[in-house]
Amino acid sequence: VYKSGTGAWLILGNQLKAKVDFSAFEGNNNGNLCTGLQLNVADRGGFKGSNNVSISANYAVVTGPGLPSAGALLYQTGNTGPGNSFNLAATGAVYAGTGTTPASVSCSYNNVFTMTDGQIASIGSLPAVYTVSFYNVTANVTTTLATYTQQILAAPLMSSQLTTSIFPTNIKSSPSILTAAATGGTVNISWTAPVAKFVYASSINVFVSNSIGGGGNLGVDLAPGQTQQLVTVPTTANAQGSGATVEYVDSSFRTIWASPKSPL
Secondary structure (H helix, E strand, C coil): CEECCCCCEECCCCCCCEEEEEEEEEEEECCEEEEEEEEEEEECCCCECCCCCECCCCEEEEECCCCCCCCEEEECCCCCCCCCCCEEECCCCCCECECCCECCCCCCCCCEEECCHHHHHCCCCCCEEEEEEEEEEECCEEEEEEEEEEEECCCCCCCCCCCHHHCCEEEEEECCHHHHHCCCCEEEEEEECCCCCCEEEEEEEEEEECCCCCEEEEEEECCCCCCEEEEECCCCCCCCEEEEEEEEEECCCCEEEEECCCCC
16 A cells, blocks of 8 residues: 555555465364465456456466476366365366366365475475466467465474364364254354464354355454354255364464364
């Protein structure tokens, strides 16, 4: 934000036409732990052609320390709307639209590149710099839309450091999310703070779904010391799936994410 010579206040922003947000990531999905990088990229509708008509970003490639030499491929899926994160493709996969082979990420989000100790060690000096290029594919012609750089301030934890002590535990809902979903009721999500020091509550996300694609999710930011939060569940008829995730951040800005067994 700055003031122009005419006295008008202007918002400069980060000058990016797409969402780019990378961080070291530690995940715990019902006891399944992983470490790596969360590569959060999305098309926000900012790309325009010469006639000012919107152009979609179909996929992106991220290169940098610890990633494959060809980079990590992330792509729009058939269920991805504007502003939602691209999914990570399997290592070595080529872009094939909605037929792109997805990566298998059992410990968390579909945009987390899980890493071995060797890959983490190869990151080297910090902050580590990564490059992401966005591409459009129209009539089998691929066009580069933009290229940006992004830094991460800390490397992911090595396997010896990845223990349950860094994660929130005992995540519960009272009443259950499934019970509240029928009427859009309020639930209290509570959890036990991590044993490790210098980790701080960041956000929670509550989600619910049914067999016909209904439902929704709701994210809420948290104060650093919180261990419970009231949330109004999205009204969902015949809800079948539900859950909640709790996210922390450590003093080096690593994302620390945990989810219990569903439904909750």
